[in-house]
Amino acid sequence: MMFWLICGATALIVTGVLVLPLLRRDGATTGREADLSVYRDQLATLDAEVARGAVAQEEADATRIELSRRLIVAGAQIERRGAMVPVTLNRWAIGATMLTVLLLGTGAYVLLGSPGQPDAPLAQRIVAAEAMREATQRPPQSFVEALHAAQSPAPELSERDADLIAQLAAVVAARPTDLEGRRLLARSYMQLGKYLEGKTIQAEVVALAGETASADDLAALAEFMIVAAGGYVSPEAEAVLERALSVAPDDPWARYYLGRARAQTGDIDAARSILAELAGDDATPAYLRDAARNDLTMFTGPDAQDIDAAAQLDAEAQREMVEGMVGGLAQRLNTEGGTPAEWARLIRSYDVLGQDADADAAHAKARAIFAQDPAALTVLGDRE
Structure with missing residues (x-):
């Protein structure tokens, strides 16, 4: 019931805002009426001014003619303005506006809204809002994947396993369905x-x-x-x-x-x-x-502390956090060197971040470093 009362009050307010200009008197007409009043007052005092000698008779006659002319012009203008917007037309416009607002508003709600939907209890709405808040604070899949990839060594595959998985991937790629x-x-x-x-x-x-x-x-x-x-x-x-x-x-x-x-x-x-x-x-x-x-x-x-900290960051800050970790790993490997597994981890981290050029460069450098170590080259693998 409260919902419909609020809707009705809103519709009345909107209708009032639209109808108000139709109820106001025209500004130009009001100004002309003020002029008429001034002209009449001047005519009424003109004879008194002549009687006490403040205005000569000839000047008073000329002034009376001019004031009379202005009265006629102002009166004619008022009549024309009144004829342009008849009272009856204003009333029709007011009625049409009210019907349009009420009928269109009600029809739109019936078509697009949920008239039969019961009121949501306050406790239920609080729970839903809390769930939405928690969902927005939890880090997304892509972020935690990148975080985990940056912290985890790449798997070490035997030459046989690497060949078999590559063959299976090629077969599957050739069969889209x-x-x-x-x-x-x-x-x-x-x-x-x-x-x-x-x-x-x-x-x-x-x-x-x-x-x-x-x-x-x-x-x-x-x-x-x-x-x-x-x-x-x-x-x-x-x-x-x-x-x-x-x-x-x-x-x-x-x-x-x-x-x-x-x-x-x-x-x-x-x-x-x-x-x-x-x-x-x-x-x-x-x-x-x-x-x-x-x-x-x-x-x-996994890494509960990192995930809790990440929940307080926005998406850009989360990405900067991962990029900082990956950058630290890259700097250490480039200055101090590292194992094939660590290089593979760096390459995989770049892939997760979508930094293909950096991944390719790191892969090429690692393969050059371990060019004489077949086992290391197997860990590094090939890039497609």
Whole structure:
């Protein structure tokens, strides 16, 4: 009821603002009426001025003629102004304005609004606002991926593994709609520790499947995103988990990682509830039950201090933080040298930041440094 009262009052205010000019008297007409009053007063006092000798009779006659002429002109102008905007027309304009505002406003709300929507309780709105605030304060997936890449050594692949994964990637690239091939490639990347690559390929699986993406594919994507971020459940990963649970509410992996997400956002009670259900459910895979039981005693997350600090920064400051870390690593490697794994980490960090030219330069320099070390060259790999 209060909503409709507010809408009605607003409509009346708007209508009043629009109608007010139609109620005002014309400024020019009001000025002419003031002139008429002045002219009449001057005529009334003219004879008195002649009687006391202040004005000669001839001058008084000329003045009376001029004042009379001005009275006639002013009166005619007032009549014309009045004829231009009749009172009846003003009344029609006022009525049309009121109807237009009220009917158009009501019609637009009926078409575009939600007339049947009940009032949201204050507590519910507070919870929704708090959830939105927390979501905007949590670092995004890309930032934590870059942070984790800058802190983690690149995986060391054997020559055989590097060749096999390259062959599989080439086959999959030649088959744009091969879902099964991409699933295999994503899992292979994850097993070899190439988490960013595995996450990217699994995202292609979900994108190709579209609305028909299975809960397994969605849960796998969320898991790979979390692993690529060092265990952090980003808002983007949480959205994928929610989608997986909308398809299969009992999916154990999606429930497990959702519990981890609740723990990381400080909702420990919700996290304990989810993980306790998994730990006590015989249908939960044994290794997942053990993980849930372990998390019930200690909720862990990667680089929690860095993530908490990053939550207070805007996107530009977050990127500067990562670039500062990567720049420090680059300076140390360029001045003091480092291991092949450290050079591979620098190259991967540049890739995550989208600094392709720097990544290419670092890769070329590292390969030149380790040109005589086949094992190091395998760690560095080739750039596409």
